[in-house]
Structures are given as C-alpha cells and as structure tokens.
Amino acid sequence: MKKILLAVCLLPLAVMAQKAQLWKIEKKNKAIEWQTINDTATITLKTNTKGALNISYLMPEKVTKSSQSIILMDEDRQELSRINVQENKAPIDIHQMWVKSHKKTVLLYSISLPKDHLIARRARIGTVFIGRINWEK
DSSP states (O other): HHHHHHHHHHHHHHHHHHHHHOOEEETEEEEEEOEETTTEEEEETTTTOOOOOEESSSGGGGGGEEEEEEEEEEOOOEEEEEOOBBBBBBEEEEHHHHEEEEEEEEEEEEEEEESSHHHHSSSSSEEEEEEEEEEEO
C-alpha cells in the first residue's frame, strides 16, 4: 500500500520534470522566454528580426561525453539545417532561418551522439523536440 501511495505522489513530479526546459535561447545575451502554446515550448519572432539566436543546454555537465547538434526542421519534418553545439552554444542566424523555412514555423530538435565511437555504433540515436519558432510580421 505504501508503494502505491508513493507512486501516486511522485507521478506528478515526474511529469513536471519531463516538461521542464533543457535548452536556453538568447538573443544579444538576453534570454528569450519560452511560451507554452498547445503544450509546446514556443518562441515568436518578427520576420524582420536581425542577429543570431544562441541556443545552449542548461546542464552542459550532463552531456560532456557526447556531441550535441541542433536540427531545424519545417512542419513536414524536412531538415532545413543542422548546427553543431560547440562550447555549449549553437548560433543560428535569424534571417537565414526565416529564408530557409519558407516563412513557416520552424521546429527545433536536438540530437546527441556519444563521442566514443564504439559506444556510438551501439547507441540508439533519436531526436528530442526542443521547441518551435513561429514568425509574425
């Protein structure tokens, strides 16, 4: 009975932990807040925005034995570009992203690959959804 009660009490905490953001987006060294739209982390940018977005992992110590990449995809899950995370930063030119996305929504995914080639051959590689970028005029 105690185990069932413990499981019922801890389940909401586990669900909240899964929804917590693992990535941070900055523009000109100022953090951009994620908004939640339809249970999805979303950022809205104006189409005439200049500069770059810097995407960084909030806990870089957890991924020291792997190499991270950010994948930009359109709504049809067609890859637009892939940016390697170096020194825990992945700079993305905002104007280029808008041009490549054909003025539609951009979906951000991360992919992690172990640095050890022997482990990488055996590892299952999958993308993890980070969030979405919407464009507004």
